[in-house]
Amino acid sequence: MENSEPALKRPCQAGARKTPFQTKHALQYGLSITARDPGSSEVIAVRCEFCVCFGREVISKKSSTTWTFEGPPFRTDNYTQHLRLNHKTRWEEYQGLAQQEKSKYFDVAVKHAETICHYIESRSEAITLTVGSRIVDVVIGDMLWHPTEMEGQTRENALSLFKRKEDGSYLVEINKSKQFLFATHFVGRGMSFAMAADAIHDVKEVCDIVKLGVCNDYLVASYARAACAISIEHIS
Known part of the structure; x- marks a missing residue:
């Protein structure tokens, strides 16, 4: 079925042959x-x-x-x-x-094109954003990080998604954007970090989506911190 709205026509280069589509x-x-x-x-x-x-x-x-x-x-x-x-x-x-x-x-x-695999399989573009230093150092690094609750995870590892830039701000770079979106959506629904990691694994297995990669509760926690930092940056 043809689209009801016309597509933009690509301009031809000067001198190029104008070969029409043959039915x-x-x-x-x-x-x-x-x-x-x-x-x-x-x-x-x-x-x-x-x-x-x-x-x-x-x-x-x-x-x-x-x-x-x-x-x-x-x-x-x-x-x-x-x-x-x-x-x-x-x-x-x-x-x-x-x-x-x-x-x-x-x-x-x-x-x-009508399946969920189509929307997840392809071009999982990286999410790259800049977050202010005080948000990461104070809110994420101090207020949302407690050594007694990390089960041996170091602060450096917990903040691994945040890379300090020359100007003092932080670069958040998430390569597996679909995994990140699933994790933050599941946590937003009330799942624990471990439950969200298990749910991502289930999606990967049931839908046979290898590109989702491996996920665990530590990584989901890192995603949650990044999501908090990004949200605060947007409203600050």
Whole structure:
């Protein structure tokens, strides 16, 4: 189904060939039209149905994170490069199918783009923020850290997510943003740090999301401190 709102049209470079989208390429390369120019009805965006229905087979630095191809020009070498890098097995299978089989290939009950895995699997961007020194040193480091309650955890380890900058402020850098969001949401619901860590492990196992990584109650506690610092920074 095409989008009701037109996509932004990519400007062509001077002298570049204006290759329009060929309708036959939709079935040939597993594409669907997502946007047309409102004036001319010319196709200006198509998307990869392999991404939508099945997700990428391999997630690596070489894998493209783009589902949509905008044009013109629409180049077949861009399609094939994307398919070979992200959908190698299915693409090889698809090429061997008859036309009628190809037309039904993407008729799946539940598309990958509609599952929770789609929202968690990809591009888990790092969260990077700056927090004032007094918030970290006084509120987080003193008021929210008690040696008798840390079960042997050192203050340095408890504040490991905070890196002091040259100007005295602290940089908070969280690489596993999805894990952080799960942890803070679970704690916000009233779970203990240990319960939140166990819940994250359950999500990872049930949904088969390897990218969530390993989590424990110490790390959840660190996430909670970071969340407190970030919240205070926003309201101060």
